[in-house]
Amino acid sequence: MNNKIKNAILLVCLSFISITSMAQDDDDVIRCWTDEYNAGLSDKPANIQKFIEIAQKVKDNPYQERAFINCDGTNTITIPVAVHFAGEVTCADAACLLAATEAQIQVLNEDFAATNADISVYNNLTAVCPGDYPASTLASNGTCLNFCLATSEHPASSGLEEGDPAITVGQHTWPSAGADWSGYLNIFVSDEAAAGLGTGVLGVSPLVGSANGDGFYVLPSSFGGPGVSCTSGTGINTSPTYNGGRTATHELGHYLGLEHVFAGGTCGADGDAGAVVPGAPTVNDTSPQDAPNFGCPANVTSCATAPTHCGSPDMFTSFMDYGDDACLVMFTEDQAQVMNYIANQVIPFDTDGSKCAEVSNNTVDACGVSCPTVTPMNDVGSACASAIGTLVTDWQASLGADFMDPDGSNGPNAGLQYSSVPITDATFPQTAPTGTYAGDGCGNDVQTWYAYYECDDNSDGTAESYIDAGNYALTIFADAQAPTIVADDLVCNYSVMFACAGDSEGSTTVDGSTEAPGYAGNPTESVEVVTANGCTATFMVAKAACSSTGSLNCPTVTAVNTSGSACASEIGTFVTDWQASLGADFMDADGANGPNAGLQYSSVAIGDATFPQAAPTGVYAGDGCTSEVQTWYAYYECDNNSDGTADSFVDAGNCALTIYADAQAPTIVADDAVCNYSVMFACAGDSEGTTTVDGSVEDSGYAGNPSESVEVVTMDGCTQTFMVSKPACDCNCDAEGGQF
Numbered sequence: 001m002n003n004k005i006k007n008a009i010l011l012v013c014l015s016f017i018s019i020t021s022m023a024q025d026d027d028d029v030i031r032c033w034t035d036e037y038n039a040g041l042s043d044k045p046a047n048i049q050k051f052i053e054i055a056q057k058v059k060d061n062p063y064q065e066r067a068f069i070n071c072d073g074t075n076t077i078t079i080p081v082a083v084h085f086a087g088e089v090t091c092a093d094a095a096c097l098l099a100a101t102e103a104q105i106q107v108l109n110e111d112f113a114a115t116n117a118d119i120s121v122y123n124n125l126t127a128v129c130p131g132d133y134p135a136s137t138l139a140s141n142g143t144c145l146n147f148c149l150a151t152s153e154h155p156a157s158s159g160l161e162e163g164d165p166a167i168t169v170g171q172h173t174w175p176s177a178g179a180d181w182s183g184y185l186n187i188f189v190s191d192e193a194a195a196g197l198g199t200g201v202l203g204v205s206p207l208v209g210s211a212n213g214d215g216f217y218v219l220p221s222s223f224g225g226p227g228v229s230c231t232s233g234t235g236i237n238t239s240p241t242y243n244g245g246r247t248a249t250h251e252l253g254h255y256l257g258l259e260h261v262f263a264g265g266t267c268g269a270d271g272d273a274g275a276v277v278p279g280a281p282t283v284n285d286t287s288p289q290d291a292p293n294f295g296c297p298a299n300v301t302s303c304a305t306a307p308t309h310c311g312s313p314d315m316f317t318s319f320m321d322y323g324d325d326a327c328l329v330m331f332t333e334d335q336a337q338v339m340n341y342i343a344n345q346v347i348p349f350d351t352d353g354s355k356c357a358e359v360s361n362n363t364v365d366a367c368g369v370s371c372p373t374v375t376p377m378n379d380v381g382s383a384c385a386s387a388i389g390t391l392v393t394d395w396q397a398s399l400g401a402d403f404m405d406p407d408g409s410n411g412p413n414a415g416l417q418y419s420s421v422p423i424t425d426a427t428f429p430q431t432a433p434t435g436t437y438a439g440d441g442c443g444n445d446v447q448t449w450y451a452y453y454e455c456d457d458n459s460d461g462t463a464e465s466y467i468d469a470g471n472y473a474l475t476i477f478a479d480a481q482a483p484t485i486v487a488d489d490l491v492c493n494y495s496v497m498f499a500c501a502g503d504s505e506g507s508t509t510v511d512g513s514t515e516a517p518g519y520a521g522n523p524t525e526s527v528e529v530v531t532a533n534g535c536t537a538t539f540m541v542a543k544a545a546c547s548s549t550g551s552l553n554c555p556t557v558t559a560v561n562t563s564g565s566a567c568a569s570e571i572g573t574f575v576t577d578w579q580a581s582l583g584a585d586f587m588d589a590d591g592a593n594g595p596n597a598g599l600q601y602s603s604v605a606i607g608d609a610t611f612p613q614a615a616p617t618g619v620y621a622g623d624g625c626t627s628e629v630q631t632w633y634a635y636y637e638c639d640n641n642s643d644g645t646a647d648s649f650v651d652a653g654n655c656a657l658t659i660y661a662d663a664q665a666p667t668i669v670a671d672d673a674v675c676n677y678s679v680m681f682a683c684a685g686d687s688e689g690t691t692t693v694d695g696s697v698e699d700s701g702y703a704g705n706p707s708e709s710v711e712v713v714t715m716d717g718c719t720q721t722f723m724v725s726k727p728a729c730d731c732n733c734d735a736e737g738g739q740f
């Protein structure tokens with residue numbers, strides 16, 4: 001074939017490029033838009049020109065140049081990958097996005113390392129048709145390219161943090177994520193419209209990428225890997241045919257410089273041998289092919305049943321044909337070497353490993369956390385201060401599982417939090433109430449616990465939003481406080497003094513019994529205190545020592561005035577009887593009120609200026625015959641300041657005592673010659689009582705019966721009997737009739 005004919009065919013075929021490569025399979029999808037996209041670029045990027053120049057060297061001396069791009073262990077690189085979801089792909093299921101991304105990258109790593117299990121499809125071909133499908137064509141070592149989902153050194157503009165997978169949602173669409181994403185292999189996943197593509201396009205890529213923020217596109221329904229199929233706004237990897245992750249493998253082949261195996265659309269010039277882009281890298285181990293294969297050619301049991309174009313079996317298992325994912329299983333040796341070279345020498349990937357240095361936190365940061373919806377629960381309650389913790393715990397339990405965040409996944413702090421101000425307050429959140437009583441010890445302390453739930457929307461370890469969980473108005477009653485015991489009088493009666501108004505004694509009491517002054521025993525008392533709100537506690541309370549110091553309250557008594565009379569010998573009994581008649585008020589039984597216990601007596605009245613004076617004697621002090629009058633003024637001493645001296649006196653009345661003279665001994669005189677005797681009384685008015693002197697004559701020289709018993713009765717009725725001596729009588733007492 002001469003050159004003119006060849007050129008004519010080339011021109012014809014070029015005019016069919018769009019037709020052949022746009023050919024759709026039964027699912028009405030467009031397998032790849034790469035040829036159309038690149039053909040439409042008016043200006044080839046500078047790196048394309050560089051790519052062509054370097055490739056020309058490869059072409060000029062392929063064996064020498066290709067030697068240094070074999071996988072010999074010195075040129076293995078790991079390319080950081082970022083995935084940008086957009087358009088109909090949303091955060092509805094962030095886990096789905098992460099799972100699909102990880103599955104897709106696993107597919108890339110297996111396909112580019114030739115460790116994919118279905119590479120056996122090609123091995124079977126080799127077995128039945130070794131001439132057309134030689135083992136040497138298979139890139140047995142794959143490429144030297146590894147791919148990692150980037151986790152560190154993300155662009156600041158992304159909002160991603162260290163550890164976040166390089167996954168964005170709703171930020172970037174194909175063909176570029178912007179210069180911030182230079183150095184990454186960017187994969188764009190969105191609906192076609194969001195990417196500016198026609199309906200049904202599965203994938204598109206620049207024909208050799210630049211790692212300047214560019215990347216390739218994959219339709220959401222074909223993005224992922226085997227076994228992953230889910231929905232997040234739209235179906236992810238839900239295609240029944242193109243769900244093996246090979247769309248990305250295919251487009252990545254373009255990004256790394258490969259053309260379709262049918263490039264050029266003509267049998268006359270092998271497109272991937274450099275016919276389409278003059279000077280492009282040469283792939284010599286694929287047969288000439290003028291159209292893609294679709295579907296999944298089966299039952300290839302001999303060379304005769306292999307798909308053919310241009311009169312030779314096609315390399316239909318190459319990732320760069322258009323078959324179903326299940327039948328695209330390998331890169332050829334030349335394809336692998338071209339990609340190794342481009343990835344190593346042409347595209348400025350950031351391959352120093354720094355972008356994959358962090359362990360992934362497996363969170364799609366851009367999607368954040370889906371915080372739960374809860375219904376706030378408001379409540380009130382009250383308890384004694386010592387029991388408030390139990391009350392709060394019970395309330396929290398009543399809130400239910402919604403508030404518990406059992407796995408702690410929704411916020412930086414798991415479970416309920418509390419603030420002292422409501423969630424609507426501008427200063428929310430503030431420190432939680434203490435639950436500790438903070439009142440004055442008597443009044444109530446009201447604390448409102450505002451419960452809320454933290455939500456770390458972007459999983460950066462800081463709460464961005466809060467969920468109102470309701471509030472709890474807690475009235476905290478003061479606990480009972482220890483009382484004091486005071487001695488409230490000088491005889492050491494005790495009283496309990498409570499700390500708060502409304503406190504009272506419970507089941508144990510202080511009995512107020514009198515303790516001995518200078519008290520030393522029973523130094524404490526057990527007292528149960530009951531507050532006005534019913535809080536109780538029992539205290540051992542120390543008693544103050546009692547030393548009888550302080551001020552006495554003297555008793556109030558009613559003075560009793562009386563009068564009486566008695567013979568002198570009986571006046572003592574009379575006074576005693578009078579005192580007894582005054583009653584208990586005057587007794588000062590315990591002697592505590594004054595320096596001198598009991599009634600005292602003065603000879604002058606309590607109102608007298610000279611009061612008190614010595615008490616009357618109670619002893620008759622008259623002339624022996626007439627009466628004596630003594631007035632006894634009774635009073636009570638009161639030692640108000642307990643200094644041992646009476647400071648005041650209480651009038652107890654008086655008793656006017658008339659003391660009669662007791663009877664006095666009479667004398668007997670002989671009042672005539674025959675010794676008649678007469679009784680001579682000491683006082684006028686005295687007289688004989690029941691016994692008398694009869695005045696009979698005694699014998700002269702009387703020597704017997706020398707005394708006479710005489711009862712004397714005074715005019716006041718005092719009586720006494722005396723033995724009175726008789727004087728001797730010397731008259732002749734024998735004469736009858738008393739004559740001498």
Ligand SMILES: [Zn+2]
Pocket residue numbers: 031032033034035250251254260
């Ligand atoms: Zn393609």
